[in-house]
Amino acid sequence: MKKVRIFVVIFLLISIGILAFYFIPMRITPRVPLTSEDISIKVERAGGNTGPVFIVDKDKTKLKNILQEKYPDKDIEPYYIELTGNLPNGVVIDPSFLGSYVVHGTIISPDGGEEKSTIIDVKYTDAKISRFFRDDLPKSEHEILNVLIALVSSLVSIFILIIIFLARGRKTIK
Incomplete structure (x- = not known):
């Protein structure tokens, strides 16, 4: 027995x-080395399918301070964020499954695109999803x-x- x-x-x-x-959730985008120009902010998925789909909530003052240091001649109120680069969106059918996550990257434009949104070139994210629910794996x-x-x-x-x-x-x- x-x-x-x-x-x-x-x-x-x-x-x-x-x-x-x-x-068990795993990181989607692999870590890469960051430089002094790179920033890390938490973004949240905004509602709607048109225009910028990410907003900055908790790190809004952090981003505003970085933008004032980098672009002192512009008065920028960061709210909407456009993300380009190494994004986890190709991993899931609906990116809202990822929720909010931290992005690490460089500011390309402080007030470009729609809604005068800040454009960030993302090097990697802290977005995680379990292996079973990923769409990029056959x-x-x-x-x-x-x-x-x-x-x-x-x-x-x-x-x-x-x-x-x-x-x-x-x-x-x-």
């Missing part, structure tokens, strides 16, 4: 490991089958362990 319990625990740990591999039937088998085997292993511990508890009572 002890060998069965050890086998079931090992099987459960392997199943949970496979599920964790597919569902999903085969094997991956979906692996996740399904791991889920079912985890549930069955937990159920067997509960039965083993309940049966052991009954033996100690008698």
Whole structure:
């Protein structure tokens, strides 16, 4: 009975490991070295499909100070942000799944584009999404089958362990 319990625990740990591999969020864009010209600000997805789709909320004063230092002759009120460069949008069907995240890059234009938005060339982002929900990785039937088998085997292993511990508890009572 002890060998069965050890086998079931090992099987459960392997199943949970496979599920964790597919569902733990991972960074989408790889880190690259930044220079002194680069900035890091948190952007949020704005509603609507036209024009700039990102806004700066918490880092608005930080961005305003950077713009005043870099462009002292312009009075810029940063709110909308246009992002170019290494963006995570190709990884998901709907970028709203990513929510808000931090971008690291260089300011290209302080008040270009629509709505006089600041344009930032992004080197990398802190956006994360789990491997199973990424769209840039080809999903085969094997991956979906692996996740399904791991889920079912985890549930069955937990159920067997509960039965083993309940049966052991009954033996100690008698």
